Amino acid sequence: EAQVTQNPRYLITVTGKKLTVTCSQNMNHEYMSWYRQDPGLGLRQIYYSMNVEVTDKGDVPEGYKVSRKEKRNFPLILESPSPNQTSLYFCASSLSLAGADTQYFGPGTRLTVL
Amino acid sequence: QKEVEQNSGPLSVPEGAIASLNCTYSDRGSQSFFWYRQYSGKSPELIMFIYSNGDKEDGRFTAQLNKASQYVSLLIRDSQPSDSATYLCAVVLSSGYALNFGKGTSLLVTP
Numbered sequence: 001e002a003q004v005t006q007n008p009r010y011l012i013t014v015t016g017k018k019l020t021v022t023c024s025q026n027m028n029h030e031y032m033s034w035y036r037q038d039p040g041l042g043l044r045q046i047y048y049s050m051n052v053e054v055t056d057k058g059d060v061p062e063g064y065k066v067s068r069k070e071k072r073n074f075p076l077i078l079e080s081p082s083p084n085q086t087s088l089y090f091c092a093s094s095l096s097l098a099g100a101d102t103q104y105f106g107p108g109t110r111l112t113v114l
Numbered sequence: 115q116k117e118v119e120q121n122s123g124p125l126s127v128p129e130g131a132i133a134s135l136n137c138t139y140s141d142r143g144s145q146s147f148f149w150y151r152q153y154s155g156k157s158p159e160l161i162m163f164i165y166s167n168g169d170k171e172d173g174r175f176t177a178q179l180n181k182a183s184q185y186v187s188l189l190i191r192d193s194q195p196s197d198s199a200t201y202l203c204a205v206v207l208s209s210g211y212a213l214n215f216g217k218g219t220s221l222l223v224t225p
Contacts, residue, residue, distance in 0.1 A: 042217035050211055058212060097206045105157035
């Protein structure tokens with residue numbers, strides 16, 4: 001089954017404690033990205049990756065890091081989380097951003113930073 | 115900041131009516147446009163994509179694109195209560211790699 005998986009699905013943590021949210025896809029997609037979704041602000045792109053070892057900043061990259069060492073995985077790293085990073089995070093993947101290529105979203109990770 | 119604007123709603127339509135959702139974008143070089151549906155607490159799911167001016171129909175859904183006026187719309191015919199969700203407009207920026215979403219329009223279809 002084609003899917004994008006994220007772990008953990010829910011996480012409550014404290015300010016400053018480093019965390020990683022994993023994202024994995026089984027569709028051999030080249031393009032992967034991370035979004036955060038906040039009430040009233042919609043979906044905002046954090047980082048995206050066009051292929052292995054190729055990443056770039058989206059709209060809201062501050063406080064986040066990513067890596068793309070393998071095609072299937074695209075982890076999101078919060079080195080020193082702060083309360084303003086409390087949000088719902090989605091990972092997504094697609095063959096490309098061309099019109100015919102559907103972007104598949106993971107189930108989401110709800111993060112609370114105390 | 116490349117903007118994608120949507121009316122937040124809620125847009126309320128009776129069952130069986132046509133729902134019309136609109137989106138404008140600021141990046142004139144944008145080439146690909148998407149409509150996603152998102153139920154509360156769930157992931158967005160793709161409904162339509164369009165990249166040529168004009169209309170594109172898929173079942174009860176029609177996407178319309180006017181690049182000169184920089185707007186894209188989604189029509190839902192014969193609206194059903196199950197169509198009640200938030201509809202997100204997304205635009206691939208002229209760079210070809212970044213994707214901007216609007217804040218979404220909440221649609222409520224009343225029986």
